[in-house]
Amino acid sequence: MHVPDGFLDPATSAATAAVAAAGIAVALRGARRELDERTAPMAGLTAAFVFAVQMMNFPVGAGTSGHLIGGALTAVLVGPWTAVLCMTVVLLVQAVVFADGGLTALGTNVTLMALVSVAVGYGVFRALAAVLPRTRIGALVAAGVGAFLSVPAAALVFVGLFGVGGVADVAIGTVALTMGGVHLLIGLGEAAITAAVLSAVLAVRPDLVRGARHLRRDVTLAPRPPAAAPVAVRDAA
């Protein structure tokens, strides 16, 4: 979904750049709480992995393709604020080194793929994780649905921006239908890749998945009550 230069007028591009800058500033503060010496290398690897998988366009219907955005996946792996930073780095490298996504459109792309996709993907994940069983399957379903919805959400935010500041004079309703429709299909791929990668990491190192801490807590706390009991008695006395 990398927006090229020219689709949006300069005023809209400047506005999304301001939104992106504000989002990154907030994320820089928020990520402090998420990062320690173990999770920082994990965040670097996750960003590199997202860059690599974004090269893997998969076919979607006739003559169209899509690729993972990775906002939901990254947020579940390393936390939402760190995910915003990781996605921003990926988009920056793509725009500056590989000419993928415009330079004046960088703020737009950060807004869509770092802010919107992380917010929707992780927001839906947390909402579903709160009501689904605290099992590995529950976490995968929550992440998959979050990933799925994050793609059409980002597409429709682009349509909204296009309605405000699109250079071409095109009926916005049909753009919304076309963009929304094709990105629902791409969202299915996003969900499948997100669930597959999370499933693999959860199988070998569940402790490295930040969004799965609500699963691990049950396991790690289970053996503790005998050790904690004497402390409670001492406190009471």
Place this chain on the structure above:
Amino acid sequence: MKAPRRRTVGFLLTGLLVTLLVAGVGSYYASSSPDGLEWSAEEEGFMDTARDSAVAGSPLADYGVAGIGDARLSGGLAGVTGVLVTLLLAGGLTLVVRRRSAGSQDAAAETPDRVPAGRD
């Protein structure tokens, strides 16, 4: 304490190997059809408003290395370069952010995540 750390290094190195294989080898087999946005823009007739990026002539533009004719090698080298640049930038940025927070980690570990969307 040493065993988990060694296991984490092993996990990270395995992850990096998978990442390099995806970008360096797998990407050759990716679909070259237009993506969802390009396809929509063509369908709706606004693709012609796209302008070339100012760095469209850069040596790695469009995920190929300028001057290397073999598509597999050119795309693979570009992918591996992108992975390493992204790893250095993102790893470096998160390490810098992490260092600033040294000392408040224990308190942070107990704080529930805040959700950007506020949809928790």
